[in-house]
Amino acid sequence: MNIVVLLKQTPDTESVIRIAGDGKSIVTDGLKWIINPYDEFALEAALRLKDKLKGKVSVVSYGPPRVVEALRTALAMGADDAVLIDDPVLKTADYLRVTKALTAAIKELNPDLIFTGSRAIDYDQGQRGAIVAENLDWPHLALAVAVDCDGSVVTIERPIEGGKVILESPLPALVTFGGAHAIWNPRYASLPGIMKAKKKPIAMKKVTDLGFDPANFEPETARIRITSLEKPAERKQGRIINGDLDVVGKAAELVRSLHEEAKVI
Amino acid sequence: MAKCVCVIAEFRNGNFRRVSFEVASEGKRVADALGLELYGVAVGSGVASKAAELGRYGVRKVLVRDDPALENYLAETHVPIVAEMVGRLDPAVILLPASVDGKDLGSRLGAKLRVALVQDVVQIVCEDGRVRAKWPIFAGKCFAWSEWLGGTLPVISCRPNVMSCREPDDSFAAEVENVDVPIPQARSHVKAIDYDTSGKVELSEAEIIISGGRGMKEASNYSMLEELAQLLGAAVGASRAAVDSGWRPHSDQVGQTGKVVNPDLYIAVGISGAIQHLAGMGSSKYIVAINRDPDAPIFSKADYGIVEDLFKFIPAFTEEVRKHKSTCS
Numbered sequence A: 001m002n003i004v005v006l007l008k009q010t011p012d013t014e015s016v017i018r019i020a021g022d023g024k025s026i027v028t029d030g031l032k033w034i035i036n037p038y039d040e041f042a043l044e045a046a047l048r049l050k051d052k053l054k055g056k057v058s059v060v061s062y063g064p065p066r067v068v069e070a071l072r073t074a075l076a077m078g079a080d081d082a083v084l085i086d087d088p089v090l091k092t093a094d095y096l097r098v099t100k101a102l103t104a105a106i107k108e109l110n111p112d113l114i115f116t117g118s119r120a121i122d123y124d125q126g127q128r129g130a131i132v133a134e135n136l137d138w139p140h141l142a143l144a145v146a147v148d149c150d151g152s153v154v155t156i157e158r159p160i161e162g163g164k165v166i167l168e169s170p171l172p173a174l175v176t177f178g179g180a181h182a183i184w185n186p187r188y189a190s191l192p193g194i195m196k197a198k199k200k201p202i203a204m205k206k207v208t209d210l211g212f213d214p215a216n217f218e219p220e221t222a223r224i225r226i227t228s229l230e231k232p233a234e235r236k237q238g239r240i241i242n243g244d245l246d247v248v249g250k251a252a253e254l255v256r257s258l259h260e261e262a263k264v265i
Numbered sequence B: 001m002a003k004c005v006c007v008i009a010e011f012r013n014g015n016f017r018r019v020s021f022e023v024a025s026e027g028k029r030v031a032d033a034l035g036l037e038l039y040g041v042a043v044g045s046g047v048a049s050k051a052a053e054l055g056r057y058g059v060r061k062v063l064v065r066d067d068p069a070l071e072n073y074l075a076e077t078h079v080p081i082v083a084e085m086v087g088r089l090d091p092a093v094i095l096l097p098a099s100v101d102g103k104d105l106g107s108r109l110g111a112k113l114r115v116a117l118v119q120d121v122v123q124i125v126c127e128d129g130r131v132r133a134k135w136p137i138f139a140g141k142c143f144a145w146s147e148w149l150g151g152t153l154p155v156i157s158c159r160p161n162v163m164s165c166r167e168p169d170d171s172f173a174a175e176v177e178n179v180d181v182p183i184p185q186a187r188s189h190v191k192a193i194d195y196d197t198s199g200k201v202e203l204s205e206a207e208i209i210i211s212g213g214r215g216m217k218e219a220s221n222y223s224m225l226e227e228l229a230q231l232l233g234a235a236v237g238a239s240r241a242a243v244d245s246g247w248r249p250h251s252d253q254v255g256q257t258g259k260v261v262n263p264d265l266y267i268a269v270g271i272s273g274a275i276q277h278l279a280g281m282g283s284s285k286y287i288v289a290i291n292r293d294p295d296a297p298i299f300s301k302a303d304y305g306i307v308e309d310l311f312k313f314i315p316a317f318t319e320e321v322r323k324h325k326s327t328c329s
Helices: A037-053 A067-077 A095-107 A128-136 A191-197 A247-261 B018-034 B051-057 B075-089 B100-113 B219-232 B240-244 B275-281 B310-328
Strands: A002-006 A009-011 A033-035 A056-062 A081-085 A113-117 A140-144 A146-149 A153-160 A163-170 A173-177 A202-205 A224-230 B004-009 B037-044 B061-066 B093-097 B116-121 B123-127 B130-137 B142-148 B154-158 B175-178 B189-195 B208-212 B235-238 B265-269 B286-291 B304-307
Touching (some): A037 A067, A037 A113, A037 A146, A056 A067, A067 A081, A081 A095, A095 A128, A095 B100, A128 A140, A128 A173, A128 B100, A140 A163, A153 A173, A247 B310, B004 B018, B018 B051, B037 B051, B061 B075, B075 B100, B093 B100, B100 B116, B116 B130, B286 B310
Parallel strands (some): A081 A202, A113 A173, A140 A173, B004 B037, B004 B093, B037 B061, B061 B175, B208 B265, B265 B286
Antiparallel strands (some): A153 A163, B130 B142
16 A cells, blocks of 8 residues: 655744735744644544555655655654655746646655645645646545545545535545544654654655656746735724623623624624 | 636535525626626536526526436536536636535646636635735735736635625526536545534534633533524634544634634634634634633734633623523514
């Protein structure tokens, strides 16, 4: 069983996000970087499946050299090897091109299953998994909060509005992961795991290594781009309901405010 | 066919989902701005007899593929069918719901048509015939604006509960055309589907949300919030701390990991307001914070703050709401 986990490094969820001077990117100085939580759930699910069925878990990512740290963490958690597409041309390429490069890197690993997060907590487009599956002409099962595989068929539970769906597919297939930390409880890297990870291979690739012409990744080829970022509108200064009111008085005043001022109850 | 704006409507359990009408309303606005007609595409079991309803929201004509085999959404069957139907319309812009299934369909459809999708859009601007879209990034800590280049077809999934629905015009029915697109052979399949019949309000669609955090102390104390929620027709949410403690199911988690919500009223009970939580609920129309600690960061986002022990305040508040409801009804 060969499982590829596609992961992205993102700023930590507690990060304060600041807009950079160019008005269309974020300030990355001083950010703490983590494995995108949903990708970490995918990795945890892959490692559990490896424990059950034996086989190999490879992690694939793209981005600048800082991403090596995320890959080392994945290796320390129990992944076997890693590929990083570290190519400056990806910085200005649109996500469709980036996903083409990722698909090519994954193909070389010849997986039976591809696991990835249903979304990344940074730009939150939630498209990568479905696009890779479309590129490969594979079925994909999205937003798993539970997964099982017997080696030939993969089954997931997918929450939808007001219910849940059980989806099933023969391998090869791609699964995207939703849920929360409380469901997946991603393992921590153990000390021996960290030591072992130092010896595990991380293959660094450029798009030319994957058979692409870098010219196809130039900014002029982009089909979509971010023109600007903006901060959310400042919320109006709120009001603490106190005065000389007791608990019941405060409760009554809150009801009155919500009804007469906010008109929401 | 002349260029048009196309909306992909979501049909489930014999009805269009409400978000489809929001998307149609927004589609009409975009179509008017671009001087184009609004067309629709819908796939499902029984959809043909309902599709004319989309006319009320400004859709002129709907292409439908109606078959019992298309009862439940499956990417492998729905995406190729929608791609074929959209291809026949040759639209200038495609809009669809950023619902669970809509987001999934949109991503794979975008890849299939080799066009660019922006998900979870909260605002669309049309200027000089060009379309730009705004969507939240870092769970709402920031927003990004996108534009499409080189004549790429814009595909936009619209976040539910954000775009306003037009006043339905019951005098107008959309023309409905059944199209005979083959249903592709799929490898994956829906093994089971299970709808929650408890009547619980879905968090992502709720107009009022009451969320409890670490301050709730234990799982059984949520019955207080459930009672209040019942009175207000609200959904009950939770912070990550509460979910991690096992007090609430993961599906209730509000935050950057979890659900991003934007109800009319969000009542945060015993939630201090970690950045990752604030990101998930900061765009709510009105926010009430109830916390014992006057320095809790949640108060910086709140329209109304109550510095009190929640175990004293919630019962009193519930009683006041009950009185208010009985005098209103």
